[in-house]
Amino acid sequence: MSLRDAHVPVERLAVLALGPAEANSRDDEAALAHAAGCGACGRELARLTTELGTLRLEAAREADVHFDETALELQRSRVLERLAHLGHSARVLRFPGTGLTRAHGGDVNRRWISVAAAAGLIIGILAGQIVHIIPADRTRRASETSQQASARVGTAVVNTSASMTLSDEDLLGEIDVAVQGRNPAELQALDALTPIASEIR
């Protein structure tokens, strides 16, 4: 459809009224030339330009209500404050009573403690796995102390599945021991590495 023969679509007029026309846009130049010579398109372009300008003012007012001069100044201050803190490491808040220094050595100690704790956990888990494959009679003889409570649980499971001769009373007894056991082997290694607050202070 040639712009010379028909009115400019209102959408195109609205786009022209909305923002700066492209300096090298032939379509815009053609549309403007048409609007300059066509009464209807010219009036519509003028109306749209006025309307969009009014709406732009209202949009600006709506936003400016939330951001008066005080808010703008506060924002500037915050931006500059954030920039002033760039490049400075964050202030480290020491955990109370750890006794760890902020020197590099303290960081290294924390790192090694973490590694040791992880190793202890892995060893404990492996130990627990090994207990499950030890023959039932050997684990029953070694199950007198609380440190081997989890082994008894493993024993009960092994015994139950292997021999099916454990009485209900014995099984309940094994369960009681396992529940009362507060320090399964898997966690004791980790517990031994965990510093106690009362000892550090």
Place this chain on the structure above:
Amino acid sequence: MSGRPTVELAARTGTRPEASPASALAREIKDLVAAGARDEARERFGGLVSLVQRRALRIAFHYLRDAADADEVVQDAFVKVFLSIERYREDLSFDVWFTRILVNTCLDRLKSRSRQQRWLVSPSEDESGARPLEQVAASAESSEHRLLARERWQRMARAVSTLPDRQRLVFTLSHLGEQSAAEIGAATGMSPATVRVHLFRAMRKLRTLLGDHV
């Protein structure tokens, strides 16, 4: 026939000064940072913030429809600008470069907001999409004309909020940012032709609110 629209558009199609005040100041700050004078660069940066913050807040507010988010996003954008000022290309208008950073920061905020809305109960919103406490209070002293204009804008804002993201972004930058298709394209990564297509489609959807007298 009124010559007003022709005059206005002719003025708007004229070439702009190569170095806007913001662009010139950005260059100075870039040179100061490169020379190691960061403290002085920061001081000058406060002036740059003053030049562009209001426009940035208007764009961010209307795109995000939340004053607190707009404030934070604009702050974040300014911090990003300073951190990357040495990468500022002097052949590019500062407004365009800053708009690009602002737009990306707005988009990040929208993504964050959508993630939060999946898990948190959103505060109740009115039809305009703004939180009730942040609505503009009607002034008893407004003239009828102002009141009608404000109502028309609120209807327009609601309609704009329903546009697809790209159309909404392009419309906001064009209407509030008063940027050309080329500038919007440079800020958003779209070609000017694509920008115009989005603008055209946006105006088609909004045309009923603008009236159609042709």
